Amino acid sequence: MINNKLPKIWYGGDYNPEQWDAQTWQEDDRMFKLAGIDVATINVFSWAMIQPDEESYDFSFLDETMDRLYNNGTYICLATGTAAHPAWMAKRYPDVRRVDVQGRKRKFGGRHNSCPNSPTYRKYATKLAGKLAERYKDHPGLLIWHVSNEYGGYCYCENCEAAFRVWLKQRYGSIKELNKAWNTAFWGHTFYDWDEVVAPNDLSEEWAGGRTNFQGISLDYRRFMSYSLLDVYKLEYDEIKKHTPDIPVTTNLMGTYQELDYFEWAKHLDVVSWDNYPSLDTPVSYTAMTHDLMRGVKHGQPFMLMEQTPSQQNWQAYNSLKRPGVMRLWSYQAVAHGADTVMFFQLRRSIGACEKYHGAVIEHVGHEHTRVFRECAELGQELVTLSDSILDARGNAKVGIIFDWENRWATELSSGPTIALNYVSEVHKYYDALFQQNIESDMVGLEADFSQYKVIIAPVMYMVKQGFAIKVEEFVAAGGTFITTFFSGIVNENDLVTTGGYPGELRSLLGIWAEEIDALFPEHKNAIVMNKTWGALKDSYECGLLCDIIHSEGAEILAEYGDDFYQGSPVLTVNNFGKGKAYYVATSPEPAFLQGLLANVCEEQNIKPLVHAPTGLESTQRVKNGESFLFLLNHNANDVQVEIGEETRVDLLTGQAYSGQVTVTGRGVMILKGAAQ
Numbered sequence: 001m002i003n004n005k006l007p008k009i010w011y012g013g014d015y016n017p018e019q020w021d022a023q024t025w026q027e028d029d030r031m032f033k034l035a036g037i038d039v040a041t042i043n044v045f046s047w048a049m050i051q052p053d054e055e056s057y058d059f060s061f062l063d064e065t066m067d068r069l070y071n072n073g074t075y076i077c078l079a080t081g082t083a084a085h086p087a088w089m090a091k092r093y094p095d096v097r098r099v100d101v102q103g104r105k106r107k108f109g110g111r112h113n114s115c116p117n118s119p120t121y122r123k124y125a126t127k128l129a130g131k132l133a134e135r136y137k138d139h140p141g142l143l144i145w146h147v148s149n150e151y152g153g154y155c156y157c158e159n160c161e162a163a164f165r166v167w168l169k170q171r172y173g174s175i176k177e178l179n180k181a182w183n184t185a186f187w188g189h190t191f192y193d194w195d196e197v198v199a200p201n202d203l204s205e206e207w208a209g210g211r212t213n214f215q216g217i218s219l220d221y222r223r224f225m226s227y228s229l230l231d232v233y234k235l236e237y238d239e240i241k242k243h244t245p246d247i248p249v250t251t252n253l254m255g256t257y258q259e260l261d262y263f264e265w266a267k268h269l270d271v272v273s274w275d276n277y278p279s280l281d282t283p284v285s286y287t288a289m290t291h292d293l294m295r296g297v298k299h300g301q302p303f304m305l306m307e308q309t310p311s312q313q314n315w316q317a318y319n320s321l322k323r324p325g326v327m328r329l330w331s332y333q334a335v336a337h338g339a340d341t342v343m344f345f346q347l348r349r350s351i352g353a354c355e356k357y358h359g360a361v362i363e364h365v366g367h368e369h370t371r372v373f374r375e376c377a378e379l380g381q382e383l384v385t386l387s388d389s390i391l392d393a394r395g396n397a398k399v400g401i402i403f404d405w406e407n408r409w410a411t412e413l414s415s416g417p418t419i420a421l422n423y424v425s426e427v428h429k430y431y432d433a434l435f436q437q438n439i440e441s442d443m444v445g446l447e448a449d450f451s452q453y454k455v456i457i458a459p460v461m462y463m464v465k466q467g468f469a470i471k472v473e474e475f476v477a478a479g480g481t482f483i484t485t486f487f488s489g490i491v492n493e494n495d496l497v498t499t500g501g502y503p504g505e506l507r508s509l510l511g512i513w514a515e516e517i518d519a520l521f522p523e524h525k526n527a528i529v530m531n532k533t534w535g536a537l538k539d540s541y542e543c544g545l546l547c548d549i550i551h552s553e554g555a556e557i558l559a560e561y562g563d564d565f566y567q568g569s570p571v572l573t574v575n576n577f578g579k580g581k582a583y584y585v586a587t588s589p590e591p592a593f594l595q596g597l598l599a600n601v602c603e604e605q606n607i608k609p610l611v612h613a614p615t616g617l618e619s620t621q622r623v624k625n626g627e628s629f630l631f632l633l634n635h636n637a638n639d640v641q642v643e644i645g646e647e648t649r650v651d652l653l654t655g656q657a658y659s660g661q662v663t664v665t666g667r668g669v670m671i672l673k674g675a676a677q
Contacts, residue, residue: 009342013041013346042062046079048087079149081132083150085113097115100155154222216494250273265297309359315358386653394623408424414462421546436591440620446468458472462487511554512552512570512575514586525542531558541589548587617635
């Protein structure tokens with residue numbers, strides 16, 4: 001469990017009592033009980049209130065709030081408040097203010113506005129975290145620490161530039177190795193001294209939102225910025241742990257957020273927490289994939305759903321209401337994929353500034369007679385009945401899909417072959433193909449234990465880091481199935497091309513080499529033509545985006561291109577390697593092809609769907625102590641029929657027993673307990 005003081009799925013969210021008066025606090029206490037709220041995240045943006053100047057600290061309001069909440073039955077997720085520095089700090093210490101990608105020094109305002117390499121910010125943020133931990137270390141209501149909030153945003157100031165040079169010295173050791181790694185002989189960029197290196201922004205190497213002249217420099221700056229922000233987090237983490245070594249510490253991540261390497265961050269979080277904000281039109285499978293990614297960054301450990309909206313968001317182009325039942329459905333989707341909490345932003349809706357129209361458990365009307373509050377209260381009661389039954393339950397997938405932030409950065413910085421290539425979208429296509437067939441998959445990093453899987457999928461594995469090819473070869477030789485795609489095996493971790501033919505270090509495993517890569521315009525398509533009937537695959541499919549023109553070096557050719565000058569050349573191959581197989585998909589296919597391909601591969605490895613159900617019915621399972629918990633989530637507005645097999649299972653939400661065919665109501669949820677397989 002995250003913390004055994006509260007052995008149930010935590011239910012609550014962000015609470016900002018500093019925006020309200022004492023009479024409203026009394027109403028909050030009453031309505032929290034009505035809704036079943038048992039955890040409040042507080043102090044997220046309270047630095048300015050607590051510290052009015054360099055030396056003064058005033059914890060009286062926080063003392064009162066902590067005691068009031070706990071005495072009312074609400075535990076505390078206590079934030080350090082360092083997500084936005086005070087105005088006095090920005091005025092007196094300009095080094096805390098960031099410089100943006102265009103080279104402009106920010107003034108005070110917004111949030112995520114602190115330079116991670118500012119000595120001033122580091123000093124005062126660490127000091128505040130220590131004072132909070134020392135003061136509240138024995139408070140009975142303290143469940144977990146929440147450091148800062150939604151880290152992100154890069155800085156290009158002189159402090160960051162100087163720190164970047166130090167980081168580079170540690171990474172490369174010498175200017176000679178740096179020049180080699182960055183291929184600085186190109187365009188006469190050779191460096192002779194460390195202080196000649198500058199930050200790659202719009203004043204130097206980059207332009208137009210991330211395009212760059214030198215991929216190696218820009219790639220390293222992304223690594224460095226992720227490291228810098230993580231280092232600031234770790235300063236607060238270490239200070240907190242001096243006083244509360246047994247209380248977990250987290251900070252809220254943001255799913256597929258581009259700027260930070262969450263696999264590296266997760267090593268320093270006691271529990272992963274994240275904020276889930278899909279739009280009404282976000283594919284259900286994309287949200288599921290992101291939940292699995294947040295579970296995957298911590299090697300399958302359950303995570304905290306730290307934020308979601310009870311209904312409306314405020315920052316998207318079209319801020320639709322969550323339809324009746326959807327908040328409950330999406331909350332259970334998070335639990336199904338590994339969440340041990342259900343929490344919201346926000347508990348009471350603000351009356352001013354940019355989040356006043358962001359949904360809340362308590363709306364502006366201020367009473368409990370609203371649709372949203374009723375739905376929240378009903379869910380709160382259900383979570384009480386679940387108690388600790390599924391806490392700490394884990395997944396049991398046999399398919400792993402690789403997601404790697406550094407590979408993503410390198411792909412996005414690659415300077416071709418097409419502006420339309422989106423790493424996250426290509427990964428999602430493979431996840432979705434399994435999702436639509438109710439076949440479980442995990443999102444995994446390069447450090448994952450591949451041996452626990454039967455199939456590993458690595459879409460667009462453009463960057464092959466040291467040791468990865470050997471690891472995959474060992475996995476396949478032992479009987480595993482590996483699948484990778486076009487634009488894979490191109491460069492090493494410094495974004496230098498591996499010469500000798502694509503896919504570089506993966507070439508012998510895959511039994512192919514790629515001669516050219518054709519980039520298709522959006523309106524242009526090619527075809528995948530199967531050479532023979534194979535299971536779930538039909539004769540031909542549409543493909544586009546990129547087409548690798550490949551040659552077999554021992555791999556069996558399963559399908560060929562159907563058009564253009566490379567008509568008849570391989571587009572889908574499989575290579576026997578040891579006891580296993582390695583597949584290469586040389587283009588971006590339509591969804592039906594991927595569903596058929598992955599159905600066949602899973603059949604070869606005896607990986608079965610959890611259930612057979614209509615489109616829109618999501619299934620996944622968690623396993624604990626020899627029991628499995630099968631989640632059936634109906635994202636359709638209408639009822640659907642699902643075949644669950646002959647074993648009798650009990651629905652944890654109703655207590656009813658089922659076998660054979662069951663009906664899941666429109667936007668309904670079932671959690672069926674049975675024996676683990």
